[in-house]
Structures are given as structure tokens and as C-alpha cells.
Amino acid sequence: MKRLLYLLFILTSSLLLSSCGNKYYYDLEKINITTTTNIMKDLADRIGGEKVNVYSLMGPGIDPHQYIARPNDFIALDKADLIIASGLHLEGKIIGVIESFENDGNKNVLNIGTSLINSDKKDLLIENENFGGLYDPHFWFDINLYIEATTIIKDKLILLDSNNREYYQNNFDSYLTELLELIKYAKDNFSKIKENNRYLITAHDAFEYLGKEFGFTVMSLQGLSTEAEVSPSDVKEIIDIILKYKIVAIFPETSVPIETITSVKEALNRNNYKVTIGGNLYSDSLGGNSDDDTYIKMYKKNIDTIVASLGGGNNNE
Ligand SMILES: [Zn+2]
Structure with missing residues (x-):
């Protein structure tokens, strides 16, 4: 009996360890979001706060253009309540996988790039000179486009969880203040x-x-x-x-x-x-x-x- 308890202890400990690291886990109490890049994860965390459990397929220093899906990714995408992709062909080698979930009617897939094209900030996107309709995917370096992405995610969370509308709106408002300060920081320092x-x-x-x-x-x-x-x-x-x-x-x-x-x-x-x-x-x-x-x-x-x-x-x- 003691041995069985010990085995159970080891098993429980290792499960807990997995959930502290970069292993996927589903939280029954929260909206479970799977993002492609860790930039999108940070955004979702800032707006979703304690109401969301966000997992990024790609960790620090990973190049999204070259990224190929791993077996564990399919679990993280399949279980997610909401999938967030950066889009505009950034995730060149896994976008087919994301789109297969998008085509499944039960899945909430938010492609930020597509949402930006359909937003009134579309003019800020840099269109490819040779291929009309194709846009530079690195939109987050235009802080105003990133703010629009923040708005898109905030609106999506309110749609999924309208009871917490005020919570998401407050998170958005305080993040917006920090992002406007970032624009000022950039202007002040680049002027040197x-x-x-x-x-x-x-x-x-x-x-x-x-x-x-x-x-x-x-x-x-x-x-x-x-x-x-x-x-x-x-x-x-x-x-x-x-x-x-x-x-x-x-x-x-x-x-x-x-x-x-x-x-x-x-x-x-x-x-x-x-x-x-x-x-x-x-x-x-x-x-x-x-x-x-x-x-x-x-x-x-x-x-x-x-x-x-x-x-x-x-x-x-
Ligand atoms: Zn790039």
C-alpha cells in the first residue's frame, strides 16, 4: 500500500512539474487559449489576465517562419477554446494545420492578420510591392497596429465571456496606457x-x-x-x-x-x-x-x- 501511495505521489509530482514548464495543460476554470507565437501569448495574457490559461506553441527565440508542428502541438490546438495565430503568412509551415482547425466549425480561430486586413487600420499594413494582397507579417513593430490587435483580442474575449466584459475592458485600458507610453519612449529615444x-x-x-x-x-x-x-x-x-x-x-x-x-x-x-x-x-x-x-x-x-x-x-x- 505504501508503495502504491509513493508511486501516486511521484506521478502527481511529475504532472505538476509538467504544468509548470512548457507542457500543455487544460484548465477547467479558465478560457484555454493556444497561440502560435509568444508575442501573441503575451498579448492574450495581458488582456485575459486570470480568466485565461494561455499556451504558446513557440517558445523564446523560436523562428516562426521555419517552425514545424510537433505532436504535442496538435493536442494544444485541439483542446483550445480559442486559437490565436499571428497570420499574414508568418507561420508559413504550420498555417495549414491552423486552417484545418479554422475549417472545423466548432473551433474558435482568431487570425490577427486577417482581422487587421478587415479593420479600419488596414492602411497601416505594408503591402508587398510585387504581390498585391500580400502584407508584411511583422505588424507588431507598428505599435498602432499592435494596439489594434489588442482591441481585436479584447473584443473576442468579451464575445466568448461577456460576464467579464468589464474585467477585459479594464485590462485593455491599462495596457493601452502603457502602449501609448511606449510610443513616447520610442520617439524620445530615437530622436537621439x-x-x-x-x-x-x-x-x-x-x-x-x-x-x-x-x-x-x-x-x-x-x-x-x-x-x-x-x-x-x-x-x-x-x-x-x-x-x-x-x-x-x-x-x-x-x-x-x-x-x-x-x-x-x-x-x-x-x-x-x-x-x-x-x-x-x-x-x-x-x-x-x-x-x-x-x-x-x-x-x-x-x-x-x-x-x-x-x-x-x-x-x-
Ligand atoms: Zn520574420
């Missing part, structure tokens, strides 16, 4: 960077919205998706631009391998041109530490990193 240093060269093209909102010319080695191969001509093109505009720093990203950025720096060094590799920028994923695990902390760290690298003088002038 001189006009001729306002170039943002990154590994992949995630920062067009930030550039558009805060006045940077943005260029990258890869296109909108990290699936694109970097060719020698891409590297040469970026090097020519860096030399032409005397750009002082280039930036790696937390969810993309650093090799392409270091190859640019090495080629420039051979030309006796000094370029700094700025700190890691967060692009498509939040970090897993106490200073980078929310959207607002992530955005502020990006601002601080960009200002630290581009805000000083230019060694090549």
Missing part, C-alpha cells in the same frame, strides 16, 4: 539618432513597420521570411549600401543565425571600413528572461540597442 545615421540593417526584413513609424531606412540580407537563402549578390548589395551611406552598425536577431551578419562585417573589414555589430534585436520572438519576456520589454530593449549603436558619432566620417 541623427538623420544621416537612421539606417537599420538587419538579418531578415522584420523592421519595415518600425522604420515606417519612426523614420528609419530599413534593409536586410534576407527577405520577409527567413526561409530565403542569402546569396553573394545580396551580401554585395548590402555592403555597397553600407559604404555609400557610411552606415555605422548592423544588427543580428535573436531568432536568426548570426552568420550572415558576421560575413558582412568581415567583408567590410577587408575594405578597411569599420562597422559595429550592434546588440541582438528581437524580431519574431520574445526572450525567456525577466528583462525580455514581454512585448513592451522586448520593444524597449530593441530601442535601447538601436540607440546605443546608432546614436553616437560616425568613425568613418
